[in-house]
Amino acid sequence: MGKLNVLQMVDLSWNQIRGSIPSIIGTFQSLNRLDLSNNIFVGHIPQSFSDLKGLEYLDLSYNRLSGTIPKSLEKLRYLNYLNFSFNKLSGEIPSGGPFVNFTDQSFLENGVLCGRSNFGVPPCKAHSKRKSNMAFHWLKYILPAIASTTILLGLILLWKQYHKRKASLPSSYEKSPLTEHKMVSYQELRLATNDFCGSNLIGVGSFGSVYKGLLSDGTVVAIKVLNLQMEGASKSFDAECKVLRTIRHRNLVKVITTCSSPEVRALVLQYMSNGSLEKWLYSHNYCLSILQRVSMLIDIASALEYLHHGQEETVVHCDVKPGNVLLDEDMVAHVADFGLAKILAKNKDATQTRTIGTVGYAAPEYGSTGTVSRSGDVYSFGIMLLEIMARKKPTDEMFAGGVTLRQWVNVSIPDNVLEVVDADLLSIEEGRDMYATESMLMSILEIGLRCSEVAAEDRMDIKDVVPKLKKIKLALQE
Known part of the structure; x- marks a missing residue:
């Protein structure tokens, strides 16, 4: 990348690039737009960024950057967009040059920043400023050049992988307007x-x-x-x-x-134009086919698999239910509402919480002891699967007598499967071989039952759920 003399834009946002930001980026004199947001960059903002004389757009938000904001960035007179939000920056925010036009929206959710009142931070103390500048003065000479070179090589490899991956992305991913x-x-x-x-x-x-x-x-x-x-x-x-x-x-x-x-x-x-899955399940104007329901279950399970296993820190949603599943214009399901979510520390399988999920979907151990874990999400997914196929809420009045949705489905397998599934679903599947339909419905319900076992250790792992549902979907498409 160092040989790209007329490079005008670098956009490496929304990846999982880690390490320090290479200071060599400051040598791209023709650069007018730099977006490194939504990564895992650590360390300091390179002083060399002040050499990007034509830079108009700089977004380093949603990383883990620390240290102070270089005062030398005041020299970037063409800079009209700046976003350092959601990092761990501290010290004084520069106030000269282009910073005159920026507001608190550029510095949200950081460490202990100080500066002008319109930045939404407290005023700086003189001795704090000197101490911060002295620390940065020493740090800028300590940053190893070898590390920067290593990170640069990593960026080049990731850039190649990005282009390779981009060619294979599904169409619904590519056409997203929210880049x-x-x-x-x-x-x-x-x-x-x-x-x-x-x-x-x-x-x-x-x-x-x-x-x-x-x-x-x-x-x-x-x-x-x-x-x-x-x-x-x-x-x-x-x-x-x-x-x-x-x-x-x-x-x-x-x-x-x-x-x-x-x-x-x-x-x-x-924006999800087709609203929530709950709306589609309980509105008299809609009826989802078996294929549509299985496709949505695959979408939801894939999202949970990513949250549980697809990144360094496990994310537990804590409130999986049809009301928190939204459908786009292509009826692709998207998991939403992370207001109760918990991030589990590395090598930790569970944590304790006082927050409460939704009655009927929360795992037994969640309600009794406050234990939050991946298996709790799996339990909620299992209950939701049974609800989607039966079109019965776990809080339906028919379950007020002590019998749960899970128990009701469990006693109906294998002999009375057709009695617990949504009657409207069966009516739109009349053209199918009923024996084959009943067999597939039983396979789907069994997944829901295995996911919603009372004992957490007896439940399936979500990464085993996805291939089973995909196998059923292939059979439905034949």
Whole structure:
């Protein structure tokens, strides 16, 4: 990359690139746009960035960068977009040059920053500034050149892998319009929702409301506005931000940006035109086929497999249910609402929590001891699978007498499978061989039963669920 004399744009966002940012990037004199957001970069912001004289756009948000913001960046007179949010930066925010035009939206959720009041941080103390500058002065000479060279080689390899992977991405992934992660102000959210008009309200959750909005660039979004008066709302917002900054999967609802101000805390999310799976299950206007239901179960299980096994730190959703599964225009399912999610420390299989999931879906050990683990999500998935196939909520009044949804399905296998599945589902499958249909339905329900075993150690692992469901889907397509 060092030989690319007229390089104008570098976009390596939304990967899992780790290590320090190579200072050699500062030698790309023609660079006007640099986006390294949503990675796992650590260390300091290179001083060499101040040599990018023509830089107009710089996004380093959602990483793990520490140290101070180089004052030398004040020399970037053409810089009109800056985002250092969601890092671990500290010290004084520069106030000269292009920083005159930036606001608190460029520095959200960091360490102990200080500076001008419009940055949303406390004023700096003189001795803190000297101490910070002295520390940085020494650190900039200690950063090893060998490490930078190693990281650069890694970037080149990742760049090649990116192009190879891009060619094989599914169409629904490629056509996502949400590659830009710009900051959105509270005022724009008001305009986008017609001042949060009730006609734009599309849902109400545990900690706030969700509105449909139209941004100034024409992007249709879902805006989740938290009710800050509600106990736990701020923690819910922080939990979602912590999770959404590190994950990326075609079956997880994508976050475009956040808005955090004294007036509101909001998440701006990818808009799902077909609403929730719960709506499709219980509306008299819709009836999903077996193939559609299995496809959605594969989507949900794939998302959970990624959260549980697809990254360095395990993410446990803690509230898997049809209301938290949203459908896009192609009826692809996306898991949403990470307000209760927990990130498990490395080499740790469970943690304790006081937060409560949804009655009927929460695993027994979650409700009794507060134990949160991957198997708890698997239990919720199993209950949801049974619900999807039977079209019966686990809290349905028919289960008020002590018999649960799981027990009701369990006693009906294998002889009375057709009596527990959705009657409307059977009516639209009349053209199929009923014996083969009954056999496939039993296979699906058995997965749900194995996932929702009372004892956590008896449940399936979600990574074993996905291939079983895909095998059933192939049989349905024959």
